[in-house]
Each structure stands twice: as C-alpha cells, then as structure tokens.
Amino acid sequence: MQARTVSTTPFNDQKPGTSGLRKRVEVFRQAHYLENFVQSIFDSIAAPQGATLALGGDGRYFNREAIQIILKMAAANGFRRVLVGKGGILSTPAASCVIRKYQTCGGIILSASHNPGGPDGDFGIKYNTANGGPAPEKITEAIYAASKAISQYRIADTSDIELDTLGDSGLGDMIVSVIDPVGDYAELMESLFDFAAIRKLLSGGFFIKFDAMHAVTGPYAREILVNCLGAAPDSVMNAEPLPDFGGGHPDPNLTYAHELVEVLYGGNAPDFGAASDGDGDRNMILGKHFFVTPSDSLAILAANAHLVPGYKQGLAGIARSMPTSAAADRVAAALGIPCYETPTGWKFFGNLMDAGKVTLCGEESFGTGSDHIREKDGLWAVLFWLNILAVRKQSVEDIVREHWARFGRNVYSRHDYEGIPIDAANGVMKLLRDSFSKFSAQKLGNYTADFCDDFSYTDPVDGSVSTGQGVRIIFTDGSRIVFRLSGTGTEGATLRIYLESFEPDVAQHHLDAQEALAELINIALEISELRERTGRERPTVIT
Ligand code: G16
Numbered sequence: 331m332q333a334r335t336v337s338t339t340p341f342n343d344q345k346p347g348t349s350g351l352r353k354r355v356e357v358f359r360q361a362h363y364l365e366n367f368v369q370s371i372f373d374s375i376a377a378p379q380g381a382t383l384a385l386g387g388d389g390r391y392f393n394r395e396a397i398q399i400i401l402k403m404a405a406a407n408g409f410r411r412v413l414v415g416k417g418g419i420l421s422t423p424a425a426s427c428v429i430r431k432y433q434t435c436g437g438i439i440l441s442a443s444h445n446p447g448g449p450d451g452d453f454g455i456k457y458n459t460a461n462g463g464p465a466p467e468k469i470t471e472a473i474y475a476a477s478k479a480i481s482q483y484r485i486a487d488t489s490d491i492e493l494d495t496l497g498d499s500g501l502g503d504m505i506v507s508v509i510d511p512v513g514d515y516a517e518l519m520e521s522l523f524d525f526a527a528i529r530k531l532l533s534g535g536f537f538i539k540f541d542a543m544h545a546v547t548g549p550y551a552r553e554i555l556v557n558c559l560g561a562a563p564d565s566v567m568n569a570e571p572l573p574d575f576g577g578g579h580p581d582p583n584l585t586y587a588h589e590l591v592e593v594l595y596g597g598n599a600p601d602f603g604a605a606s607d608g609d610g611d612r613n614m615i616l617g618k619h620f621f622v623t624p625s626d627s628l629a630i631l632a633a634n635a636h637l638v639p640g641y642k643q644g645l646a647g648i649a650r651s652m653p654t655s656a657a658a659d660r661v662a663a664a665l666g667i668p669c670y671e672t673p674t675g676w677k678f679f680g681n682l683m684d685a686g687k688v689t690l691c692g693e694e695s696f697g698t699g700s701d702h703i704r705e706k707d708g709l710w711a712v713l714f715w716l717n718i719l720a721v722r723k724q725s726v727e728d729i730v731r732e733h734w735a736r737f738g739r740n741v742y743s744r745h746d747y748e749g750i751p752i753d754a755a756n757g758v759m760k761l762l763r764d765s766f767s768k769f770s771a772q773k774l775g776n777y778t779a780d781f782c783d784d785f786s787y788t789d790p791v792d793g794s795v796s797t798g799q800g801v802r803i804i805f806t807d808g809s810r811i812v813f814r815l816s817g818t819g820t821e822g823a824t825l826r827i828y829l830e831s832f833e834p835d836v837a838q839h840h841l842d843a844q845e846a847l848a849e850l851i852n853i854a855l856e857i858s859e860l861r862e863r864t865g866r867e868r869p870t871v872i873t
Contacts, residue, residue: 331502333406344477348817350456369483370476386420387440390447406484415511421610426462441609444581448574463680463704522640537600541590544576582614606708617726625655628692673799745869755823
C-alpha cells in the first residue's frame with residue numbers, strides 16, 4: 331500500500347456544533363473538506379500506533395463514499411484495525427456499543443442525525459472517545475484548532491474496500507473488519523430487558539407500530555421487535571433505510587413523524603407507537619391517541635426503573651439538560667438520588683456516567699438513555715417502555731396520568747423557529763441578555779420573574795466550565811421560559827423557546843399543553859420581540 335501526503339489549506343467553518351460537524355452534502359463534497367476534518371481528528375486524538383477504530387454511519391447520502399475515504403486515511407495514519415458496520419452502517423447507539431464492547435480507542439460516526447439527507451440534504455461527522463460517548467468540548471475544540479492550521483493529510487492509494495461482506499480484509503498493514511451492525515446491539519438490549527415478558531405482551535393482543543422513517547433503525551427494529559420479540563412484521567413501518575430517507579425529515583416529533591401520528595390518533599389505533607430518527611438515537615413515544623413528552627418519558631422511566639431487570643438494583647442518579655422539564659427532578663427527589671442539570675448536548679452526560687454518578691439521562695429533544703452506552707438510544711427507550719407496559723398491564727395514557735397524579739405535571743412545550751436569519755436570531759438573544767436587570771422581580775402577566783441568567787455549567791467531575799448555554803427566565807412559582815439557539819442546524823439559525831409550568835392539580839391535567847402555557851407563550855413573544863425581529867408569525871415546529 332502506498333500512503334500519500336496531500337497538501338491542503340484550512341476551511342474556516344469546521345467548528346463542531348452540539349453534536350459534531352454538520353453541513354450540507356455539497357459542502358462535504360468539496361475537494362479536501364472531509365479529509366481535512368478527518369485528519370484534524372486523527373491529529374488531535376493522537377491515537378497510539380496500532381489502535382483500533384470503530385466506523386459507521388446512518389446510511390445517508392455520501393455515507394459510503396465517506397467511509398471509503400476514512401478507511402484509507404485510517405490506514406495511512408497508522409491504525410491497526412477498523413471495525414466497520416456492514417454496508418458502512420452503524421446506528422449511533424450501536425456504534426457506542428461497539429466502541430465499548432471491543433474497547434476501541436474511539437469511533438467515527440457519520441450522521442447529521444434528524445436533519446434531512448440526499449444530495450441536497452445534510453451530512454455530518456463526529457468523533458466518539460473510548461468510553462463510547464461524543465468527544466467532550468476540550469477535544470472538539472482541539473479538532474477545530476487543528477482544522478484551522480492543517481496543511482496536509484495522509485491517505486492510502488488503494489482501491490475501494492468491499493463493505494458488504496462480513497469478515498476481515500487487509501488494507502496495507504491495517505485490517506478492515508466488516509461487522510454485523512445489529513448483533514452486538516441486540517445482544518446488549520436482551521441483557522437489559524425482560525424479553526420473555528415483552529414477547530408475552532406482544533402475543534396477547536397488544537399492538538405496536540414503530541416508524542423507522544426510512545432511516546437507520548429499520549434493520550434494528552425488525553431484528554429486535556419482529557424477529558426476537560414476535561411483533562407482527564407490519565409493526566415496523568418505513569423500515570427500509572434509504573440514502574435520502576425517502577425524501578422525509580427523519581425527526582421523531584409530532585410534525586415530522588406525522589404518518590405515525592395519524593396511525594396512533596386514527597380509528598383502530600395500536601396500543602403503542604414509537605419513532606426514531608436518522609441515526610437511531612432519538613425516540614418519540616405515543617400511546618393510543620396520546621403523546622408522551624420526552625421530559626415526562628425520562629421521569630416515567632426513572633420512576634419505573636425498578637420493574638426492569640437491568641435497572642432493578644436502583645439508579646445512582648439522573649441527569650437532564652437544562653431546557654428539559656424538571657419532571658425527572660421530582661422523581662429523583664422521591665427516590666432520594668441526585669439529579670444533575672447539564673447544558674444541551676449528550677456529551678455533557680459522559681463524565682457523570684463514567685464517574686458512576688448517574689444511571690439515566692434525558693433531554694427534551696427526544697433523547698433518553700442510560701449508562702449501558704454513552705449515547706442516547708431510541709430503541710432502548712422503546713424497549714424500556716414495552717417492559718414497563720408488560721409489567722404494569724396498563725395503557726400508556728394511564729401510566730402517564732398516574733404519574734402526574736403522584737408527582738404533579740410539569741406542563742411543557744418547545745417552539746422552534748427554524749431557518750431564520752442569523753442576525754435576527756442573534757438580535758433576539760442580545761435583547762434578552764441586555765434585559766436581565768429589567769426582568770428581575772418584574773411582574774409579567776400573572777407571573778413574577780425570580781431571576782434570569784445565561785446558563786453556565788461547571789462539570790462536577792473535571793471542573794470544566796461551559797458558559798452561554800441558554801437564556802433562562804425563572805418565575806417565582808418555578809415556571810420557566812428558556813431561549814436558546816440550536817447548535818445542530820445547517821441553514822440560518824434555529825431559535826428554540828422552551829416553556830414550562832407546574833400543575834399539581836389533577837383536575838387541570840386534562841388541559842392541552844398549548845392551552846395551559848398560553849400566557850407564558852405570549853410573554854415569551856413579547857419580551858423577545860421575536861415576531862417583529864424575525865417576521866415570523868408562528869413556530870415551524872411545536873413539540
Ligand atoms: C443533538 C445532541 C443532543 C441535543 C440535540 C439538539 O442530538 O446530541 O444532545 O439535545 O442535538 O441540539 P440543538 O438544540 O442544539 O439543536 P442529535 O440527535 O441531533 O445528535
């Protein structure tokens with residue numbers, strides 16, 4: 331094998347966002363663009379000669395080409411072995427599982443998650459460390475710094491590697507091991523959940539529908555839900571992964587997973603519905619005519635974890651991102667365990683899990699997971715719910731309503747304004763920050779502001795500090811409005827408004843969240859001047 335050194339010049343836009351580098355496919359296809367970033371990863375992590383790397387992606391457009399480039403660069407950069415999913419496929423949770431199981435030095439995951447795919451869609455790349463989790467900020471910063479100074483990269487001059495046959499082949503001195511993307515992950519799931527009880531549930535007239543949204547989870551859901559657990563084959567819809575996700579937007583929420591929502595809210599609806607995203611780490615949970623917010627889902631999993639074999643020994647603690655509702659905090663308090671509040675981004679949970687401080691984590695952005703891996707995990711959440719349903723023998727709605735009756739309801743909603751001009755979005759955030767002193771102790775409608783700040787976090791394990799993580803206005807009754815700019819979009823800016831109030835009164839629990847939050851929504855629009863500054867009358871997505 332001949333390794334070539336190629337001269338290159340830096341791109342100035344390779345700063346990783348909330349979860350790796352996400353850009354339009356056409357940006358990634360520019361000469362040297364992907365190569366520069368991959369070399370920056372290799373230069374920053376300084377893996378020991380002879381190390382093993384995991385590699386895979388969600389199968390979106392450009393996945394295969396990128397895998398070939400990365401394999402050739404890994405060979406030229408001294409890796410001894412690369413474990414790559416067959417066809418270049420690994421869901422994000424499966425990649426985390428593979429990194430941990432085979433103790434690789436880390437892994438490269440190709441995905442833009444829930445962003446649309448195809449030639450006009452998005453592509454993404456991120457590095458996960460040896461614990462299986464997304465690289466922490468100090469590593470992503472080092473990668474960014476390397477990308478700004480890069481002058482050359484190394485790549486092997488060789489023909490493409492066969493990715494569709496399981497087994498080992500040589501690429502110079504490097505071994506490429508093509509592995510089954512599903513097997514290790516399915517085995518891990520079986521070790522955590524009571525598959526016999528779920529099998530019994532599914533054979534006893536309990537119907538489910540899982541929407542893989544033509545993304546990576548199709549083969550995983552078929553193997554686990556249909557082949558292992560006996561669900562009817564048509565329980566998995568849109569199960570064929572497609573490079574453009576069938577033209578859809580693989581984001582499991584009420585707007586983009588509308589096909590599933592129509593089934594669950596239609597006549598003769600199944601008892602349970604769920605969807606996952608492009609790379610399989612997000613989940614949306616539905617009951618018959620009922621939506622479970624991700625924040626409630628985390629709290630309910632925590633409150634019922636003792637019913638599930640993998641968690642019956644108890645939880646060390648819970649962590650949630652700051653914009654996620656405080657429903658999980660109430661469960662943690664009842665269980666007498668700590669609850670940590672982190673910035674948005676799964677990478678902030680890794681240290682807490684590695685230090686044994688938390689077992690379950692979750693985010694309002696349809697992410698839930700545990701210390702079984704170091705990524706959020708869509709199918710894991712589905713199986714957790716099915717295990718609870720198998721034990722409790724109640725409907726999804728009854729379980730949620732009983733939970734609210736016991737703990738009170740954290741009424742919650744997120745309003746997203748996608749693709750707005752960056753200047754307008756920055757203007758809104760600046761206005762809010764400049765208004766902190768004005769808000770303090772001010773009466774806004776029926777609410778009185780208690781304090782406002784720009785959230786910052788000190789990691790309790792390594793002491794690292796992350797500032798500027800979202801503007802919070804906290805009211806004296808605990809209600810909150812949070813404003814944040816998304817770190818995962820690729821076009822313009824996405825401004826998120828998170829709204830939360832607490833309702834202890836069961837008689838009010840039937841209210842629709844938008845109705846219950848109407849006053850907070852108006853306050854948010856007024857104090858941010860969002861309509862005036864962006865020209866947007868309504869959010870793009872409400873969840
Ligand atoms: C990523 C991160 C999550 C984060 C989400 C939304 O998820 O891993 O931790 O909550 O983005 O981030 P933002 O609000 O900045 O858009 P995924 O599923 O896109 O990898």
